[in-house]
Amino acid sequence: MAHPRRVKMVQQQIHRELADMLLHDTVLRQAIVPESGLGADMYLSSMATITDVEISNDLQVAKVFVSLYGDEREQEVALEGLKSKAKYVRMGLGKRMSLRMTPDVRFVKDESLERGSRVLELLDKVKKDRERKESGDTSPRQPITPVDDDYSDLDLDFEEKDDSPITPRPKKKRSKSKAPDKATARKAVADDYDIDWDDDEFKDLDFNDDENIIYIK
């Protein structure tokens, strides 16, 4: 029976060594993420993290709790890969640590983080729905649209400061019967949706311009 303090120290050390092995050891990484063998190891599809290590009092059996990130299938693949390399991991651990007998390593999937995350997600959703109901907003939730590749915020170019007197931009003549009045159109739409019209974006758009039509063949 080892001293409880020693057990704790060994537990912490095993945690560190295993985490290090997961990161740096190529054999293990290929077992967890098979794509890394093809060279795509930087762009992760799944990730394994050791959250906890439980070791028995006589330092013979170590239960390693692994939290997996990724799809269902990838999680299965990663766990299977880890379990198949249990003996290799034990050998590696024995090389790195000087213990009389290296503990037997057993990998267990840790679902607590995933479950906790799901619960928090649901709680956030409930909170948001309640807030929206209280503010009286009944419009449907808008999905997040991906942003275009716009690097205009990088400030890489020199910007010209124009000191010339301001001349009004020549506007194209639009007949009043075609386009509706901006103010009424804006109001009609704003009642349905919660959108702030940004004038800078829409100033230059000319909906009557036939050149902008793209013909799809």
Place this chain on the structure above:
Amino acid sequence: MAKLIKKISLRKGKRRIPKGVIHIQASFNNTIVTVTDIRGQVVFWSSAGACGFKGAKKSTPFAAQTAAENAIRVLIDQGMKQAEVMISGPGPGRDTALRAIRRSGVILNFVRDVTPMPHNGCRPPKKRRV
């Protein structure tokens, strides 16, 4: 008359960044979450220690989650919609911080692991004896 003004260093104050990079450095004792723009200029950072945890509590996954949530609050204020995540280091905070970012509704372009890996360079520190 047109004057050329170099605007890179003069820009200060709140910028709206639609795309950014989130770096998560998860060491054994702490987790640091840094938010930068695409070039790498830091916008905001938060860590487990900055969130009020001290000592052994900094190295827990919950502390990493709090740090990530702190950083995300600022992200959403800045209007960031897409982000790329770069994770580095072993540590319990990797998973939970990533999950917290996922939960917030920001679209994740990539999740990359950028732990520095030497091609057998500097000598590592000596082994800890237990």
